[in-house]
Amino acid sequence: MNKTMAKLTRDDVLKLARLARIDLSEEEIIEFEGEFNEILQYVEQLQAVNLEGYEPTSQVTGLVNVTREDQERGYGYKSAELLKNVPATEDDQIKVKRMIG
Amino acid sequence: MGVWLPIGEIAAKVQHGELKAVDLVEKSLRIIADKEEYKAIIALTTDRARMRAQHLDERIAQGEQVGRLAGVPFIAKDNFLVFGADTTAASNILKGFEAPYQSTVIEKLEAEGAICVAKANLDAFAHGSSTENSDFMTTKNPHDPERVPGGSSGGSAAAVVLEMAPFALGTDTGGSIRLPASFTGSVGYKPTYGLVSRSGVVAMASSTDVIGPITMTVEDAAAVLDVIAGRDDLDSTTIEREESYIDLPTTVVGKKVGVIKEYMGEGLDPEVKAHIESAIEKLRASGAEIVDISLPSLPLALAVYYIVCPAEVSSNLSRYDGQRYGYTYAEANNLDESFAKTRSIGFGKEAKRRIMLGTYVLSSGYYDAYYKRAQTVRTKLIEEFKQAFDTVDFLLGPTAPTTAFKIGENVADPLKMYLTDIMTVAVNLVGVPAISIPAGKSHGLPVGLQLIAPQRNDRKLLAFAKQAEGVIG
Numbered sequence: 001m002n003k004t005m006a007k008l009t010r011d012d013v014l015k016l017a018r019l020a021r022i023d024l025s026e027e028e029i030i031e032f033e034g035e036f037n038e039i040l041q042y043v044e045q046l047q048a049v050n051l052e053g054y055e056p057t058s059q060v061t062g063l064v065n066v067t068r069e070d071q072e073r074g075y076g077y078k079s080a081e082l083l084k085n086v087p088a089t090e091d092d093q094i095k096v097k098r099m100i101g
Numbered sequence: 102m103g104v105w106l107p108i109g110e111i112a113a114k115v116q117h118g119e120l121k122a123v124d125l126v127e128k129s130l131r132i133i134a135d136k137e138e139y140k141a142i143i144a145l146t147t148d149r150a151r152m153r154a155q156h157l158d159e160r161i162a163q164g165e166q167v168g169r170l171a172g173v174p175f176i177a178k179d180n181f182l183v184f185g186a187d188t189t190a191a192s193n194i195l196k197g198f199e200a201p202y203q204s205t206v207i208e209k210l211e212a213e214g215a216i217c218v219a220k221a222n223l224d225a226f227a228h229g230s231s232t233e234n235s236d237f238m239t240t241k242n243p244h245d246p247e248r249v250p251g252g253s254s255g256g257s258a259a260a261v262v263l264e265m266a267p268f269a270l271g272t273d274t275g276g277s278i279r280l281p282a283s284f285t286g287s288v289g290y291k292p293t294y295g296l297v298s299r300s301g302v303v304a305m306a307s308s309t310d311v312i313g314p315i316t317m318t319v320e321d322a323a324a325v326l327d328v329i330a331g332r333d334d335l336d337s338t339t340i341e342r343e344e345s346y347i348d349l350p351t352t353v354v355g356k357k358v359g360v361i362k363e364y365m366g367e368g369l370d371p372e373v374k375a376h377i378e379s380a381i382e383k384l385r386a387s388g389a390e391i392v393d394i395s396l397p398s399l400p401l402a403l404a405v406y407y408i409v410c411p412a413e414v415s416s417n418l419s420r421y422d423g424q425r426y427g428y429t430y431a432e433a434n435n436l437d438e439s440f441a442k443t444r445s446i447g448f449g450k451e452a453k454r455r456i457m458l459g460t461y462v463l464s465s466g467y468y469d470a471y472y473k474r475a476q477t478v479r480t481k482l483i484e485e486f487k488q489a490f491d492t493v494d495f496l497l498g499p500t501a502p503t504t505a506f507k508i509g510e511n512v513a514d515p516l517k518m519y520l521t522d523i524m525t526v527a528v529n530l531v532g533v534p535a536i537s538i539p540a541g542k543s544h545g546l547p548v549g550l551q552l553i554a555p556q557r558n559d560r561k562l563l564a565f566a567k568q569a570e571g572v573i574g
Binding site: 008012013016017019020021022023024028032035036038039040042043045046047049051054055056057058059060061063066068073075077081082084085086087088094096097098099100 | 197198199201202293294295308334337338340398401403404405407408415422423424425426427429431433434435436437438439440441442444445448450453454456457458460461464470471473474475476477478479480481483484515516519530531532556
């Protein structure tokens, strides 16, 4: 039916870690490889279900396209309050590390 | 009889000057301090609580009406943005985060005179069924300190059972209000999806996340829901509320209740089963019509959930990148290293597990086989619930297959831990309201009974649950 029966490999775990921007320790790589395969094996039971005539659901109460007037709401936040949790700032701007090596 | 009156009575007495808000706050803080060893509480909001209580008492002395929850202390799970203490979601990555604004529910509760006194422990980012995934500590079950209180709202449930406050707020993405209510012998209410605004609450899985109260009685849960329910411009998924959730009618007679066959079979602890069956007999004797009902796709719900939930988690947790708030790895040489090191150090193991699993099921080549397929099985599940509610008013089953397990018992096996949620997740995927109420104890440990209603029938469910509570109690 599809290719989900394939086993997740160490390389897959490393690729996922890169995509998710998480550095993993060697211990975590080994542990996750085993656990992910166990979990994926459990969810494999969905492959056998006959879904003819069913569409996917992502919203359960039937709301569609909830919009509002394109107007400023005026919450009155001060930038200093919103910036107080920022690790590094300069001139009321969020300061980040160099992007290009 | 507990140390707290029903919430409505506390508020009435405070409004009439028979009780002082400042005394109630001190009482709450004293009990929290006395029972510190259960590790239910992450942080206190003492200064703000005392200030608000004093202000309330002053307004009452001047003849003002201060609201339906006047002076009632409460505890918020630490994934709610609240002034007066950090909001950490029990995670290292959010340690030290000071909310720049409050959750809509906190604003609504405060507007009716309620006072937040503390923040409760949880599994970090609400990922878990025991509080053992908290990056800080594990909460102990009030009935047996060697056991877990359930999760992820375990701190909230334990706090209420330990009488630290008359109510606590929880969040329920796959059972995180009902499971700890079941394990601790409290009442946990999971509203219809969208009934309560999630603005200002740390997001986990946005298609199933709901907010609800944990209390000792159904009446108290209804009193809280009555204040927090309703549309909110800041959460576009919110729906219209019913006019009222209090002054509930008393009508067990004639209600048709379907006992969920799939929840009463294999895997259910025989003692838990016996308690649920005894509760069913009591309901029958008091006039409810009881029938058996089957929802054939229910056994698939957990597999659906553990695809949909990690998928949404991987998206919601991408915002924790160390640049705008929270922990940051300061020694990074470039932005990419900053992201990867920050998230590696800041996230606990379960958050990493779910982010990566979610990344996998959403990734190119696997999306159709996992995510899309899970969302399609979800449709089938929704249809089966609709059909069931064509023939019965409510569905009934256990909240969990067992009573509270030992601390450490399931930590080495994530799949086994996930199976704890096997009887709660379907309700979230379908978006219907559900409640867990106590149904006695097995070997000293509470058993939870779960009642489920169709969407937007929260009032009916609360009314029936209140009756059931009286009959089973």
